[in-house]
Amino acid sequence: xxxxALNIYSVIIYIFLLLPIAVVVGASFNSGEFLTFPPQGFxxxxxxxxxxxxxxxxxxxxSLWIAAVAMVVSGIIGTMAAVYYVNYAARSKETIRIAxxxxxxxxxVLTAISLLFFVYAVGIGTTxxxxxxxxxxxxTLPFVFMxxxxxxxxxxxxWSMAAQSLGASRWTRFRRITLPLIKPGVFSGCLFAFVISFxxxxxxxxxxxxxxxxxxxxxxxxxxTNYTPExxxxxxxxxxxxxxxxxxxxxxxxxxxxxx
Amino acid sequence: xxxxxxxxxxxLLLLPAxxxxxxxxxxxxxxxLVTSFRNPGQGTPYADGYTLMNYARIFSSPLYQGQLFNTxxxxxxTTFATLVIGLPVAFQLxxxxxxxxxLAYGIVLSPLLVGIVIRSYGWTILLGNNGVxxxxxxxxxxxxxxxxxxxxxxxxxxxxxHVFLPFMILPIMSAVQSIDPAxxxxxxxxxxxxxxxxxxxxxxLAMPGIQAGCIxxxxxxxxxxxxxxxxxxxxxxxxxVTVVDALLDTFQWPLGAALALMLSAIGAVIVMxxxxxxxxxxKVG
Numbered sequence: 327x328x329x330x331a332l333n334i335y336s337v338i339i340y341i342f343l344l345l346p347i348a349v350v351v352g353a354s355f356n357s358g359e360f361l362t363f364p365p366q367g368f369x370x371x372x373x374x375x376x377x378x379x380x381x382x383x384x385x386x387x388x389s390l391w392i393a394a395v396a397m398v399v400s401g402i403i404g405t406m407a408a409v410y411y412v413n414y415a416a417r418s419k420e421t422i423r424i425a426x427x428x429x430x431x432x433x434x435v436l437t438a439i440s441l442l443f444f445v446y447a448v449g450i451g452t453t454x455x456x457x458x459x460x461x462x463x464x465x466t467l468p469f470v471f472m473x474x475x476x477x478x479x480x481x482x483x484x485w486s487m488a489a490q491s492l493g494a495s496r497w498t499r500f501r502r503i504t505l506p507l508i509k510p511g512v513f514s515g516c517l518f519a520f521v522i523s524f525x526x527x528x529x530x531x532x533x534x535x536x537x538x539x540x541x542x543x544x545x546x547x548x549x550x551t552n553y554t555p556e557x558x559x560x561x562x563x564x565x566x567x568x569x570x571x572x573x574x575x576x577x578x579x580x581x582x583x584x585x586x
Numbered sequence: 587x588x589x590x591x592x593x594x595x596x597x598l599l600l601l602p603a604x605x606x607x608x609x610x611x612x613x614x615x616x617x618x619l620v621t622s623f624r625n626p627g628q629g630t631p632y633a634d635g636y637t638l639m640n641y642a643r644i645f646s647s648p649l650y651q652g653q654l655f656n657t658x659x660x661x662x663x664t665t666f667a668t669l670v671i672g673l674p675v676a677f678q679l680x681x682x683x684x685x686x687x688x689l690a691y692g693i694v695l696s697p698l699l700v701g702i703v704i705r706s707y708g709w710t711i712l713l714g715n716n717g718v719x720x721x722x723x724x725x726x727x728x729x730x731x732x733x734x735x736x737x738x739x740x741x742x743x744x745x746x747x748h749v750f751l752p753f754m755i756l757p758i759m760s761a762v763q764s765i766d767p768a769x770x771x772x773x774x775x776x777x778x779x780x781x782x783x784x785x786x787x788x789x790x791l792a793m794p795g796i797q798a799g800c801i802x803x804x805x806x807x808x809x810x811x812x813x814x815x816x817x818x819x820x821x822x823x824x825x826x827v828t829v830v831d832a833l834l835d836t837f838q839w840p841l842g843a844a845l846a847l848m849l850s851a852i853g854a855v856i857v858m859x860x861x862x863x864x865x866x867x868x869k870v871g
Contacts, residue, residue: 328780333678336674336675339671339675340693343693343697343751343752344693344696345708346707346711346748347696347705349708349712350704402602403602406602407600407602407603407604409599410597413596414597414599415600422600425604426603428611429611432611432615433805435809435811435829436618436846436847436850437611437614439829439833439843440614441614442833443617443843444614444617447617460610464606464610467603467606521699527702527703528811528812528830532830541701542702542812545701545704546703546812546815549703549707549816557707561701561703565699568699569699572699
């Protein structure tokens with residue numbers, strides 16, 4: 327049966343998608359000194375090593391801090407722009423949309439290079455984390471914008487009009503009508519911003535200052551010279567944390583996480 | 587009374603985003619163009635004065651041309667492979683009556699939640715000379731020596747296909763979802779076979795998703811840094827890797843800028859040829 331064949335084919339592709347992730351998780355429990363296959367035995371020693379490794383712990387703190395800042399700044403700026411885009415933009419609508427999505431449409435490596443040149447040209451350089459933070463805000467901005475915009479799509483301008491005719495001021499209308507409507511979009515947009523910022527590589531790689539390595543950068547540098555399963559333990563913890571954040575957001579907060 | 591509500595001056599809502607995008611996107615992108623025409627410096631990123639030398643250097647260097655060609659080749663093969671592999675999965679996921687839809691959708695989405703360094707790391711564990719695949723093949727007696735799966739274009743393509751497959755499946759899936767089932771039923775009742783339905787109805791209607799997926803994957807593969815750097819090692823360098831190294835290690839800013847712009851320009855031309863050949867209707871997002 328053609329349908330049967332398609333099912334088998336899809337399962338093979340799903341295995342292909344999960345395989346590299348499963349291998350990393352599996353390797354993290356290897357008790358051997360090096361990444362060997364088949365593994366030498368089960369052990370949590372690399373998790374202990376990772377928790378005692380100040381370099382990785384500092385990288386995690388840096389990543390969390392940058393992701394939090396990027397999330398808050400993108401969340402505010404992106405939400406404001408989305409409200410303008412849906413409620414007020416008229417002729418310039420398509421231009422605004424393309425501009426807001428441009429960090430996503432243009433190659434990240436080009437954005438990273440242009441920002442690097444720019445921070446040096448204006449004399450800021452990479453001695454502070456300013457350039458890095460700006461880069462993370464730029465990359466996460468489209469996700470907030472997309473999520474808030476789509477949550478505003480079902481917005482009926484009549485509601486606002488009705489409130490106005492009942493004597494509600496502009497501020498009251500914004501607070502009591504617009505804000506509750508966009509809340510789910512803002513939350514899922516911010517969640518996306520956080521997760522994306524946590525993974526951003528090229529921008530962090532080119533704009534990092536001394537001591538501001540994020541977790542992906544630290545992992546990349548570590549893997550250049552080290553072959554111990556400690557990197558697998560770091561990766562596994564990072565995977566579990568991300569998945570937990572998403573599951574908690576979906577199940578507890580009832581958010582719908584979508585990218586397209 | 588003046589209030590801070592958005593009603594009085596609504597454009598204020600757009601102002602922060604506009605400033606951010608103009609100051610930190612538009613101006614830096616113009617600046618990178620200017621930098622590509624600057625004179626290379628000695629000990630400094632660039633010197634005074636302007637030149638066409640950086641572009642001339644690319645056109646006269648077999649090394650850079652080879653890398654440029656190889657990068658484009660990897661991008662095209664990766665795009666084609668993700669399309670061929672992802673299309674059936676996307677069509678299946680787009681069907682409303684699928685039993686395990688939630689789980690399947692989660693699996694397709696899951697690689698996006700795992701960092702790109704971690705996914706590439708997974709592939710180094712799989713593809714290495716002492717990796718999972720080669721060890722298994724040797725232990726089964728299927729090969730005596732490890733197959734060359736890493737430090738070459740093949741390894742880079744395998745890993746890139748994995749990394750970007752969700753970006754092909756998701757747009758096609760959402761295009762398939764918006765197809766009215768009645769259209770398919772109508773075609774079948776008029777006597778169209780399964781193959782005819784796919785060729786004459788499903789594929790044309792899914793075309794916007796296919797185009798979006800192909801462009802997304804192609805552009806992402808051209809500018810990918812992590813995966814080619816980790817899988818290709820020092821032996822196979824794609825353009826993005828060369829550019830980043832030229833900027834960070836040897837501080838050749840004008841050359842790096844010229845190489846990056848050249849790659850982007852050729853990529854854009856290929857995207858436009860593709861869009862014209864498939865009669866694409868441009869619509870962002």
